[in-house]
Amino acid sequence: xxxxxxxxxxxxxxxxxxxxxxxxxxxxxxxxxxxxxxxxxxxxxxxxxxxxxxxxxxxxxxxxxxxxxxxxxxxxxxxxxxxxxxxxxxxxxxxxxxxxxxxxxxxxxxxxxxxxxxxxxxxxxxxxxxxxxxxxxxxxxxxxxxxxxxxxxxxxxxxxxxxxxxxxxxxxxxxxxxxxxxxxxxxxxxxxxxxxxxxxxxxxxxxxxxxxxxxxxxxxxxxxxxxxxxxxxxxxxxxxxxxxxxxxxxxxxxxxxxxxxxxxxxxxxxxxxxxxxxxxxxxxxxxxxxxxxxxxxxxxxxxxxxxxxxxxxxxxxxxxxxxxxxxxxxxxxxxxxxxxxxxxxxxxxxxxxxxxxxxxxxxxxxxxxxxxxxxxx
Amino acid sequence: xxxxxxxxxxxxxxxxxxxxxxxxxxxxxxxxxxxxxxxxxxxxxxxxxxxxxxxxxxxxxxxxxxxxxxxxxxxxxxxxxxxxxxxxxxxxxxxxxxxxxxxxxxxxxxxxxxxxxxxxxxxxxxxxxxxxxxxxxxxxxxxxxxxxxxxxxxxxxxxxxxxxxxxxxxxxxxxxxxx
Numbered sequence: 034x035x036x037x038x039x040x041x042x043x044x045x046x047x048x049x050x051x052x053x054x055x056x057x058x059x060x061x062x063x064x065x066x067x068x069x070x071x072x073x074x075x076x077x078x079x080x081x082x083x084x085x086x087x088x089x090x091x092x093x094x095x096x097x098x099x100x101x102x103x104x105x106x107x108x109x110x111x112x113x114x115x116x117x118x119x120x121x122x123x124x125x126x127x128x129x130x131x132x133x134x135x136x137x138x139x140x141x142x143x144x145x146x147x148x149x150x151x152x153x154x155x156x157x158x159x160x161x162x163x164x165x166x167x168x169x170x171x172x173x174x175x176x177x178x179x180x181x182x183x184x185x186x187x188x189x190x191x192x193x194x195x196x197x198x199x200x201x202x203x204x205x206x207x208x209x210x211x212x213x214x215x216x217x218x219x220x221x222x223x224x225x226x227x228x229x230x231x232x233x234x235x236x237x238x239x240x241x242x243x244x245x246x247x248x249x250x251x252x253x254x255x256x257x258x259x260x261x262x263x264x265x266x267x268x269x270x271x272x273x274x275x276x277x278x279x280x281x282x283x284x285x286x287x288x289x290x291x292x293x294x295x296x297x298x299x300x301x302x303x304x305x306x307x308x309x310x311x312x313x314x315x316x317x318x319x320x321x322x323x324x325x326x327x328x329x330x331x332x333x334x335x336x337x338x339x340x341x342x343x344x345x346x347x348x349x350x351x352x353x354x355x356x357x358x359x360x361x362x363x364x365x366x367x368x369x370x371x372x373x374x375x376x377x378x379x380x381x382x383x384x385x386x387x388x389x390x391x392x393x394x395x396x397x398x399x400x401x402x403x404x405x406x407x408x409x410x
Numbered sequence: 411x412x413x414x415x416x417x418x419x420x421x422x423x424x425x426x427x428x429x430x431x432x433x434x435x436x437x438x439x440x441x442x443x444x445x446x447x448x449x450x451x452x453x454x455x456x457x458x459x460x461x462x463x464x465x466x467x468x469x470x471x472x473x474x475x476x477x478x479x480x481x482x483x484x485x486x487x488x489x490x491x492x493x494x495x496x497x498x499x500x501x502x503x504x505x506x507x508x509x510x511x512x513x514x515x516x517x518x519x520x521x522x523x524x525x526x527x528x529x530x531x532x533x534x535x536x537x538x539x540x541x542x543x544x545x546x547x548x549x550x551x552x553x554x555x556x557x558x559x560x561x562x563x564x565x566x567x568x569x570x571x572x573x574x575x576x577x578x579x580x581x582x583x584x585x586x587x588x589x
Contacts, residue, residue: 039434039437040437206446210446213437213443320470324470396471398471
C-alpha cells in the first residue's frame with residue numbers, strides 16, 4: 034500500500050488506524066458520536082481476518098475486549114460519555130490485571146444522556162479517575178483527523194508495550210469532521226507487540242516484571258500457567274492480602290507508567306519561543322487557540338500555544354517550564370474547569386493561570402480565546 | 411485565502427453529500443479542506459447544513475464563521491443559517507422555496523434548482539448536484555474539472571450520466587443568472 038490522500042472523517046481515521054496497529058477484535062455498543070468507528074470496523078475487520086461483535090451493552094463490550102486481549106488479540110472498544118461511565122469498572126480490571134486494550138471516548142455533552150450530537154471536553158478527568166482505586170492512566174487527545182489515525186496507532190503501541198489500557202479522547206467535532214488527510218504507507222509505521230517471556234512455562238510468573246516494570250505476556254492457553262483476578266494478586270496472579278506484596282504491586286503499576294513518561298509524553302508548541310502569554314488547549318479547542326494565537330501575533334501580542342497530545346500522565350515538566358517563561362496561561366476547555374487544576378498545580382504560582390470555559394455544546398470560537406488572551410496581556 | 415461555503419436545506423436532500431463532494435473536488439484541485447456538518451438527532455426533515463472550508467493554508471478552526479457563499483434550498487434553512495454570511499458574500503437560493511430574504515449587502519442568485527432537477531432531469535433527488543453546479547459556477551471554490559470528477563467518484567454506478575447532466579444544468583442556471 035502507498036501513501037494515500039483523500040477526504041476522511043475522524044472516526045473513520047480511528048478505525049483505519051486501529052487496523053494498521055494490528056487491532057483484530059472490536060466489541061462495542063453503538064452510541065453517537067462514536068458509532069462510525071464501529072461501523073467502519075464492522076466492514077474492515079472481516080477483511081483482515083479480525084472479529085467484530087456488537088455486545089449487549091458497554092459493560093459487556095469492555096469485558097469482551099479484555100477477554101480477546103488475554104486470548105492474544107489486539108482489542109478495542111469505542112463509546113461516548115454514557116457508555117464510558119459503564120466501562121469504568123472493567124477498565125479498572127484491565128489496569129489491575131495488566132491487559133492491554135484501547136478504549137475510545139468520543140466526547141459529547143453531559144452529564145447523563147446530555148447532548149448526544151454536540152461536542153464537549155468534559156470527560157478528561159473521568160478518563161483519569163473514572164475507575165475506582167489508585168491507578169495510573171494513559172490518555173491521548175488528538176486534534177485533527179490525521180492525528181486521530183496516528184494517535185490510535187500510538188494508543189495500541191503504548192497499550193501493548195506497557196500492558197495497560199490506553200484511552201483515546203476526542204470530541205464530536207474531531208470525530209465527525211472530514212479533512213484532507215495524507216496517510217503514510219502502513220508498512221512504514223512502527224508497530225509494537227506485547228513483551229513475550231523468554232523462560233520456559235514451568236518457571237513463568239505472569240506478574241513478575243523485569244527492570245522496566247512490565248511483566249512479559251503470554252496468550253491464554255499457550256501452555257504457560259496463568260491466573261487472572263481483579264483481587265490484589267501476587268506474581269503468580271493468585272489473590273493475596275500480604276501487605277508487602279500488595280504495596281509492591283501497587284507501586285510497580287504506577288512506576289510502570291511513570292518511568293515511561295517521556296515515551297508517552299507528546300505535545301505541540303506553536304509560536305511559543307518568545308511568547309509572553311500562552312494558551313493551554315487540547316483537541317478541537319487547540320485549533321481555535323492556534324487561530325487566536327495567529328491573530329494575536331498580527332496585532333502585536335506575543336502569544337503562543339502549548340497543545341498537549343498526551344493528556345495523562347499530565348505534562349508537569351512542560352507546563353512548569355511554560356509557567357517560568359510566560360506571565361499568564363489561558364486554559365481553554367469545553368467544560369467548567371478540569372485540566373485547569375492540573376495546569377495550576379504544575380505552574381506552582383509562577384504564572385497567572387486564567388480560564389476560558391464553555392459548556393454550551395458548541396466549540397469555542399477563536400475570537401473568544403483571542404479576547405481571553407487580550408485580557409491577560 | 412480562506413473560503414467558506416455553507417450548503418443548507420432539509421434532511422434527506424443530500425446536503426451533506428454535496429458538501430463532501432465539494433470538499434473532494436477541492437482536494438483534486440490541490441487545496442486544503444475541512445468539511446463539517448450540523449448533526450441533529452433526526453435523520454430526515456428539519457433544517458440541516460454542511461460546511462466546507464477551502465484554503466491554501468492550514469485550516470485551524472473547522473467551522474464556518476464568515477461565509478463567502480451560502481446556498482439555501484428551503485426557507486427554514488435560509489432563516490436559520492444565513493446569519494453568518496459575509497456582507498459582500500454570495501447567496502444562492504431555490505427560487506420556488508425561498509421567498510423571504512434576510513437583509514444584507516450580499517449578491518443574490520435566486521435559481522430554480524429543485525424545479526430543474528424535477529422537470530428538466532426528471533429526478534428530484536439530483537437537486538443537490540444541480541446545486542453543486544451552481545456553487546462551482548458562481549464561486550472560485552473549485553474547478554469544473556475537479557467537481558465533475560468528484561461527482562463521478564461519489565455517485566452510484568449507473569447514475570453517472572444523470573448526475574453529470576445535473577451538474578451541467580447547475581452551471582447553466584448560474585450562467586444564465588449572472589449574465
